[in-house]
Amino acid sequence: MGESIIAFLETWSPIDIVLIAQNFDRFLWGALVTLQLTVISLVVGGLLSIPLAIIRSGNNPFLNAPVWAFTYLFRGTPLLVQTYLIYYGLGQFEWVRQTALWEPILSQAWWCALIAFSLNTAAYTTELLRGSIITTSKGEVEAAKACGLGKWMRFRRIVLPSAFRRALPAYSNEVIFMLHGSVVASTITIQDLLGVGRWLNGRYYLAYEGFITAAVMYLIIVLLVSRGFRLWEKHWLKHLYPLDAVEARPKKGLASFRV
Amino acid sequence: MSGTWVTIQLALISLAISLMFGLLGAWAKLSKNYLAQKTAAGYTTIVRGVPDLVLILLVFYGGQELFNSLGTATGLWDYVEISQFAAGAGTIGIVFGGYMTETFRGAIIAIPRGQIEAGVACGMDRLTIFRRVIWPQMVRYALPGFSNNWLVQIKSTALVSVIGLQDVVYNGFVAGKSTRQLFTFMFAVLIIYLLLTAVSDLVLRWLDRKYSKGIVRSDNG
Numbered sequence: 001m002g003e004s005i006i007a008f009l010e011t012w013s014p015i016d017i018v019l020i021a022q023n024f025d026r027f028l029w030g031a032l033v034t035l036q037l038t039v040i041s042l043v044v045g046g047l048l049s050i051p052l053a054i055i056r057s058g059n060n061p062f063l064n065a066p067v068w069a070f071t072y073l074f075r076g077t078p079l080l081v082q083t084y085l086i087y088y089g090l091g092q093f094e095w096v097r098q099t100a101l102w103e104p105i106l107s108q109a110w111w112c113a114l115i116a117f118s119l120n121t122a123a124y125t126t127e128l129l130r131g132s133i134i135t136t137s138k139g140e141v142e143a144a145k146a147c148g149l150g151k152w153m154r155f156r157r158i159v160l161p162s163a164f165r166r167a168l169p170a171y172s173n174e175v176i177f178m179l180h181g182s183v184v185a186s187t188i189t190i191q192d193l194l195g196v197g198r199w200l201n202g203r204y205y206l207a208y209e210g211f212i213t214a215a216v217m218y219l220i221i222v223l224l225v226s227r228g229f230r231l232w233e234k235h236w237l238k239h240l241y242p243l244d245a246v247e248a249r250p251k252k253g254l255a256s257f258r259v
Numbered sequence: 260m261s262g263t264w265v266t267i268q269l270a271l272i273s274l275a276i277s278l279m280f281g282l283l284g285a286w287a288k289l290s291k292n293y294l295a296q297k298t299a300a301g302y303t304t305i306v307r308g309v310p311d312l313v314l315i316l317l318v319f320y321g322g323q324e325l326f327n328s329l330g331t332a333t334g335l336w337d338y339v340e341i342s343q344f345a346a347g348a349g350t351i352g353i354v355f356g357g358y359m360t361e362t363f364r365g366a367i368i369a370i371p372r373g374q375i376e377a378g379v380a381c382g383m384d385r386l387t388i389f390r391r392v393i394w395p396q397m398v399r400y401a402l403p404g405f406s407n408n409w410l411v412q413i414k415s416t417a418l419v420s421v422i423g424l425q426d427v428v429y430n431g432f433v434a435g436k437s438t439r440q441l442f443t444f445m446f447a448v449l450i451i452y453l454l455l456t457a458v459s460d461l462v463l464r465w466l467d468r469k470y471s472k473g474i475v476r477s478d479n480g
Contacts, residue, residue, distance in 0.1 A: 197316075208325075
């Protein structure tokens, strides 16, 4: 019975399912590399973005300008070019190669990808957090002042917790964007999920199998992540729901109009 | 720098494709037809769930084989080679069509129903309502989302260099490699992209002002 199914798959299936099953452990490892790169760079980038967002939402021009330039540069250019610049570009300089960091970090594809991804997501997250910090309602800040909270205490207790919550829906997009962006790692020799797909196709001279498997696995990860964020939003944004629901809900019947 | 021109062409052609798919997708999502709704939902889920580079590779390598075996099976066409440009522009267009679908759908929903009913009451047919009532306002509502999509789309064109299209990234990389000055050349590529996004940003802001004429923005206080 089992053999006949395999024989059927081998002869009739348009894609080689047996080969994918045989190499499935490699795909799982690839997925692990993808998740590892995504999660670490999100954590590093997220931590970097908090002080940067506080600077960007303040009005000190000397601090504000360089942070603005950083976010503008990283948000205005493709992640692929940034990654190439760090991985291939830094080797051009002799003094970079002389430093102690060259051998263990800057010549390694994994570290370069991590640096590029972290800086990239830090830039996006900074602007996103800035947006939600400056839209904190004035009344909350005034109330905190009236209670005698100092500037840092105000940030820590009032502004940031509420800003983080309101940034959550936009941040879920950034997480998925970063997951999508991590495919760039496969172009600098890293065996991430797409890297494994490319390896499989190259090795067995195939056209679809590796890419389709990678695509399906990316899709599953993205669906799980967005489901997770929806639950999170439900928990952390509960206090905002009744008001928003009234405004944001599209009027029924409108959607049914045919255009 | 002929690569820059290739990149600009790629971006504009894929934009045209994505607008087409976006309008089609929004229309399908808002239609009463069950099949059209489900197809559009499946389309946006897949296209927004899978990274664009994976789809570009799949279309370039897999699509080629599928297209040719289809040709052999039906006997309609001989061996055809899909160019990197066609695969790249087509895939990026289809992918961003998925994002545009969501943007347009949201924009159409935002138009007050009473205006459409008023159009019906004035005896307009469906096409006239779309042209006179929905389209001008849809553009305004969709513009912020559209701007976002477009800026991401320009940057996505860099990925097509991976399948060997000689765009600005590919050319910069090859030139940098042969002169052993990869940093200099990649940095130049970076600046070119920065210029492209900066110019688009200016144009989009101008468009936004033009289409929101006569609209009073409410204060966020």
